[in-house]
Amino acid sequence: MSQRSVGESSRQATQVDESTSAEVYFDPTYATKIGSYLTDFDSLLNQVNEAYGHLTEAAVDLENINSDTQPLDEGVKRVIDVEAQLKLQQRLLNDIKMRISRGEQIPNLVQHFKNEYRNVLQKWNSRSEDVRYLRNENYLEFKSKVWEVNHPNDPMPPLVDDGEQDEDLMVMSTSTVTLKCPITTTYLEDPVTSQVCKHSFSKEAIVGHIRQSRTVAASCPVSGCSKYIKISDLKPNKSLARRVKQWLQSQEEEEEEEYMDVE
Numbered sequence: 119m120s121q122r123s124v125g126e127s128s129r130q131a132t133q134v135d136e137s138t139s140a141e142v143y144f145d146p147t148y149a150t151k152i153g154s155y156l157t158d159f160d161s162l163l164n165q166v167n168e169a170y171g172h173l174t175e176a177a178v179d180l181e182n183i184n185s186d187t188q189p190l191d192e193g194v195k196r197v198i199d200v201e202a203q204l205k206l207q208q209r210l211l212n213d214i215k216m217r218i219s220r221g222e223q224i225p226n227l228v229q230h231f232k233n234e235y236r237n238v239l240q241k242w243n244s245r246s247e248d249v250r251y252l253r254n255e256n257y258l259e260f261k262s263k264v265w266e267v268n269h270p271n272d273p274m275p276p277l278v279d280d281g282e283q284d285e286d287l288m289v290m291s292t293s294t295v296t297l298k299c300p301i302t303t304t305y306l307e308d309p310v311t312s313q314v315c316k317h318s319f320s321k322e323a324i325v326g327h328i329r330q331s332r333t334v335a336a337s338c339p340v341s342g343c344s345k346y347i348k349i350s351d352l353k354p355n356k357s358l359a360r361r362v363k364q365w366l367q368s369q370e371e372e373e374e375e376e377y378m379d380v381e
Contacts, residue, residue, distance in 0.1 A: 152215040159208045166201045170194065170256045174263050181267040194260045195251050202250075206238045252277040259356045273364045297362050299323050300340050306362050310352040312338065315345035318355055325349060 177190040210231060224230055251257050265274040299306050301323040308321040317340045328336040328349055335346040
C-alpha cells in the first residue's frame with residue numbers, strides 16, 4: 119500500500135456528504151449515512167498497520183546490509199501522522215453520529231465537521247516530536263527491530279532522555295507487579311491493554327475471562343475497576359511486551375552472575 123493511497127483515502131473519508139445542507143438541522147438518516155463512512159475506517163487503519171509492517175521489514179533488510187534506513191524512518195513518521203488523522207476523523211464522525219441518533223440538532227453539519235477537525239488536527243500538529251513519534255508504540259517497534267539487527271543481546275537505549283523515561287524504567291525495575299497479569303499473576307504474555315480502563319493482561323487470559331462470562335462484555339478483573347471490557351476493546355501493547363522482555367533478560371543476567379560468583 120502506498121503512502122499516497124492512504125493519504126487519498128484519508129481525504130475521501132473526510133468528505134461528509136455535502137447534501138447534508140446547512141439549512142437542515144436534523145435528519146435521522148444522516149446517522150446511517152455517517153455510519154457508512156465509519157465502516158471504511160477499519161479497512162484504512164488495517165492498511166496503515168500493513169504499512170508499518172512493510173516499512174519495518176524493509177528497514178531491517180537495509181540494516182542487515184549496512185544501508186541507510188533514515189528514509190524509512192521518516193516514512194514511519196508520515197504513516198503515524200496519517201494514522202492520527204484517520205483516528206481523529208473517525209472519532210469526530212462517531213461523535214456526530216451519536217449526537218444525531220440522540221436527536222440533537224447540529225446546524226451546518228459539514229462546516230461543523232470541518233471546524234472540529236481543523237481544531238483537533240491543529241492540536242496534534244502542535245505536539246512535540248517526542249509526543250508524536252518517539253513515544254509512539256509503532257515507532258518504538260520500528261526502532262527496536264532495526265536496533266536488534268546489530269545488537270541482539272542489548273536493550274535499545276531510550277529514545278527520550280528527559281527523566282520521565284528513566285522514571286518509568288525505575289518503576290519497572292523496582293516493582294515487577296506492574297509487569298504481571300492480574301488474572302494469572304505471572305509475567306505478561308502477549309500483553310494487551312483495555313482501551314476502556316487501560317488495564318493490561320495476558321491476551322489468552324483476558325480473552326478467556328470475557329468468553330467465560332458468556333456476554334459481549336465482561337467486568338474488568340482488576341480489583342476496584344467497575345468497567346466492562348469487550349474483546350474488541352483489547353489492543354496489543356508492544357511497549358509493555360518489550361518491557362517484560364527486558365526485565366526477564368535482566369533477571370537472567372543477574373542469575374548468571376550470581377551463579378558465577380558462587381563458583
